Amino acid sequence: MTYIKSKSSILKLLASITITLFCIVLFPSAVKAEDNQAAEVNADITLSNQGSISRMTDGSYNTKTTFSSGDTITITSSEKMYSLYIKWDLIPSEWTLSYNGKTETNGTNGFLHEYVQIPDGTTEMTITFASKESICDMHVYSKGSVPEDVQTWKTPCDNADILVFATHADDEILFLGGVLATYGGEQNLSVQVAYMCEFTTSAKIREHEKLDGLWESGIKHYPVCGDFPDLYSQTLEAAKKQYVYDDVKAYTTSCIRRFKPLVVVTQDLNGEYGHGGHMLFSHAVAESVETSNDSSVFPESASNYGTWDVPKTYLHLYTENKITMNLRLPLSRMGNRTSIEVQTAAYKKHVSQQWCWFYVSDDYEYSCADFGLYRTTVGNDTGNDMLENITTYEEQERLAKEAAEKESIESSKAAEEASIAKEQQEIKAAHKETSKRKVSVAVIVIIVVIIIGAAAFGYVRLQQSRRKHSRRRR
Incomplete structure (x- = not known):
């Protein structure tokens, strides 16, 4: 009995070792992933x-x-x-x-x-x-993949799938955050964020928090920012007295022309909770998408970047052509967190603003899930996807590459067919020429044979004639 138990234990141990080795061979990535993680060096x-x-x-x-x-x-x-x-x-x-x-x-x-x-x-x-x-x-x-919180920024987009306009650092999370996590983080699209107000001259820490929040949201392209100070007002009219409105529109127009977005997203025309700066910036964006394709409007940026007609523009809380994003789905690229969870974590990066009453939500009056299609050149939406009727730049590049490869294959095929046809024609011509030569040789041979035959005939007649003359003389 003891022997049987001992034998059974040994067999189990061998089976366990075999399975472990099999898993290591079959699934080495899990082991390698840990080996490839960089650690901070105590220098x-x-x-x-x-x-x-x-x-x-x-x-x-x-x-x-x-x-x-x-x-x-x-x-x-x-x-x-x-x-x-x-x-x-x-x-x-x-x-x-x-x-x-x-x-x-x-x-x-x-x-x-x-x-x-x-x-x-x-x-x-x-x-x-x-x-x-x-x-x-x-x-x-050390060597390997750096920790996730190390910000390895890419330069601003050459061409943006989505351009997000936010008045202040943290507005992009509180009111537009679903766009960042869903399209920038989960779908890994080219999402560019452009801010109106800078904090370098007033509250420098907010410039750091801005980057920390964007990185947490899954944004990889470095943001751009206007040179406008952070000023508070409660009406659009009051905000227009604080800022030079044409300067703000020149900035938004320049961003549109520079990044050539397929989709533009910005804040509420009513300023969410009634912030005059939000109103001013969203109105500037709304006007800019109507004129950014006109080179006579702010000609300097048209000269620098060309003009651009934005295919789709969404405004936060806009009541026409409404869409509601589903921000409760787990996002695999974001650690299986939902968009709401991602943006809640991102807002916490704005440490200096945690005293405020604001919070990330998709079920209150300033929901970051609710938008309206303000302008479109590609048709209205039938669902809740901002990219409906849009072909992203990456997809355009893929399709163009496929078309070029197809054209190259067809061109090669046509060239090959032409080469074969030419070769066949040359063979045909060669056969024709050979046939001609054969006929010519045959004719020459016949002529030679005739001549030789005639000569032989003449020679024979001559000999016969001589013999006749010789007999007569005798």
Whole structure:
């Protein structure tokens, strides 16, 4: 009995080992994924100006270390470093990074949160400043995929599937957030966000929170922003006295022409809860989509980018041609969270605004799920998809590539058929020429035979004639 139990245990153990090895061979990605995760490197940092290292590595936007032109930061580690991540206090001017005997210029994209890859890795690097700069936070990472909260921004879109206009940082989440998570995060489309108001000169922390919120929403293209201050009013008329309305329209028109969006989304014409700035910006966008295809309106941006006629424009809470987005579906690319859950997490990134009563919801009067189709050149909607009747830029590129490949195949086929036809014609012509030659040779042979026959006949007659003459003489 003991022997049988022991044998059974051994068989179970062998079966377990076999299954484990089989899973490792069959599904290696799970094991590899963990191996490919980059970790933060505990590097040694030396500042040439003897400034505070802790104030630039404590994870806070409220602390910083400032550097002058010519100052350097040297970072060393026994472990190879493959990337550098800096959160600047303000958008930096150009700066250089030296490692492995070469020097690279960075700061060219105008990113407040800047990620730099070091493809071959290094154990020592030096940052050199060309002007006065301040760093709020800095990290270096080992080889592999960096943590999800490291913002590896792409430059603003060349062509945007969707262009989202928001008056302030956090408006894009509270009122338009369903668009960000659904189309930018889950569907991975080119979604570009354009803000009206800047906070660099008033509340710098909100510029950081803006980026953190967008990244949490799944947006990968760096946002653009107007140079308008944040001013509060309660009516459209009051807002028009605070801002130069034509300047705002020039900005919205320029964004439309620059990004050539297939869909434009912006805020409520009534300013959601009655904010005059929201009213002003949404009215500016609504007017701009009507005139952005006219080169005589704001001709400078028409000269820079050309004109553009937006196929579809949606306004938040617009009561005509209404659509209601389903924001309760799990989004696989967003960790199986719903759009509401994603945007709730994104709004929490706006730490400085958590004292406000605002919240993300799809079932109250400012629902981020409710929009209306304000203008269309491609027909009305029959469902709740903003991309109905729209072919995204990626799909257009795919179709164009397919058409080009098909054309290339057809062209090659036509060329091959033409080549075969030409070859057949040449063979036919050659056969014809050969036949002609054969006929000519045959004719010549016949003529020669006739001549030879005639000559032989003549010779025979001549001989016969001579013999006759010879007999007579005898």
